[in-house]
Amino acid sequence: MKETFAHASGGRRAGGGGTAPPAPAALAAKVRTLAPSMTRSMQRVAEAVAGDPAGCAALTVTGLAELTGTSEATVVRTARLLGYPGYRDLRLALAGLAAQQQSGRAPAITTDIAVDDPIADVVAKLAYDEQQTLADTAAGLDTGQLGAAVAALAAARRTDVYGIGASGLVAQDLTQKLLRIGLIAHAHNDPHLAVTNAVQLRAGDVALAITHSGSTGDVIEPLRAAFERGATTVAITGRPDSPVTQYADHVLTTSTSRESELRPAAMSSRTSQLLVVDCLFVGVAQRTYDSAAPALAASYEALAHRHGGSRGRP
Amino acid sequence: MKETFAHASGGRRAGGGGTAPPAPAALAAKVRTLAPSMTRSMQRVAEAVAGDPAGCAALTVTGLAELTGTSEATVVRTARLLGYPGYRDLRLALAGLAAQQQSGRAPAITTDIAVDDPIADVVAKLAYDEQQTLADTAAGLDTGQLGAAVAALAAARRTDVYGIGASGLVAQDLTQKLLRIGLIAHAHNDPHLAVTNAVQLRAGDVALAITHSGSTGDVIEPLRAAFERGATTVAITGRPDSPVTQYADHVLTTSTSRESELRPAAMSSRTSQLLVVDCLFVGVAQRTYDSAAPALAASYEALAHRHGGSRGRP
DNA sequence: GACCGAAACGAAAATATCTTTCATGAGTGA
């Protein structure tokens, strides 16, 4: 029978009425404090518990009793002495302790990836790096410039996006998104066609160049053409002082993180660029909400039949 | 100890989800990933568990069943679905999670992006969400499957990658990277051509499908064709129990985060997929280091002249 | 050295908890 229903309440206030609430992480200390007052068998149990919380958490009373060469009763008695209602609760605390220890160990990540890193480390390091990149990008993004770019995009008659290589994929990503909310956008990865199209742009249109180095000629040229035609130009680059910014009305800076041999710069610049692009998209979607929302819904609807049932097993 | 692994179907299946050992902190992510394939009652249980780990850890099966208005059986079933041998183990993991949350950083308050959020908030929220997605993905990634996929890619005579829409860009990203280290890879976004090419694959080749829903026919078909031809098949999907996994030797699960109107699922799934793809790439680069390193250097060199001076001001 | 009392200890019973089985009913597609 539980009458403890108010969910948002104290959380871990067990109430109970007992004298000692469970100990969170002070377990090792408690063991040392109480050890003198323990019998020999209990000490063995306490020692095992303090020595390998994670391991013990995986054991049942019987298991721990066997491991320490004692009996179930002794294990329970020890748990009681340590302040828990029973072994079950000690075990829970042990699991918590183990998790804490584990997570505390995590930040010891040297960010460089070595050739012989185990795969699990690779995952952790890459995830960490990309998280870092995101944080840096968000911190370094000029919201004024971003807002201006959003306004321009939202009002544009049409938008052209330029990007080559990895940045080309980001360009396509943005284009796909803009199309989804009913805007007219096009991603160019053929430099010649890009220029050809750029000269068609005029005031009120938007040209957006994505280049990490800021020096990719194939991307700068069309932006320049658009710029000279009077279109509003935006550059997403990791180098705010690079050539591309000469022709950009608004510059959005992506962050540049350390690169290493196994982790080329393209990787983090892509992450960074995508965040910027997402911000642009959401900003534009906000501004054009009345038309964007139905458009999004419609495109979602249109795709629904291409996927199987909504359930896992169609 | 029970070895209840009954599901074993014949053939060379990756096991749609039975492979994962207990998840430590990836629980919230796992709940989100698996929720779609859950029944209503199970969802209620999963929700309670994800919403208040600490509280649930204090409950017995019966207690949790009562709290969620379901039965013990359902609770156990949910625990199983989440990857634990039984409720007892889920409870232990819950205790660990609670301890982590408590000792760890601030509570993860994720507010949905609203139409009238100022642009600075949009940036912060998007960055935070994507960071969360990365963490979840890393935590939930099965390194065994990842390692197997890496080994297959590194040894492949050739690799075909399938993806449509946003996933198509991820497919291209992977392809670009693999090409850079001298492997033979191709990204297909034309379903017909993809199938046509898939039937050319044979044992030792790798086919890799990227689909968030796991139910995109255009992507499943070529994977199936490759599978039937004896190629090694890999699926990157957010739904480990979806149709695509039927034809996948190795399944890499991406995380699914909350989506909202202004932040479509595609956004976080892309982030998640890219992390997985990066892990694959780095893993392969490690394994083929002797040939990958020079290839990387060469491609870098070849591109150098396309960018202006190495400095910002040309 | 033998004996006594108290505490420690573990075997096994008693209880709580978890897991499995099975019948039932809701929902679904033909």
Place this chain on the structure above:
DNA sequence: TCACTCATGAAAGATATTTTCGTTTCGGTC
């Protein structure tokens, strides 16, 4: 509408935990 599947919970069946209680061990005393 009917047959069928699948989700669901009640209760039986297994495990794990707690309690009980008798045996063993230890320290001291005669």
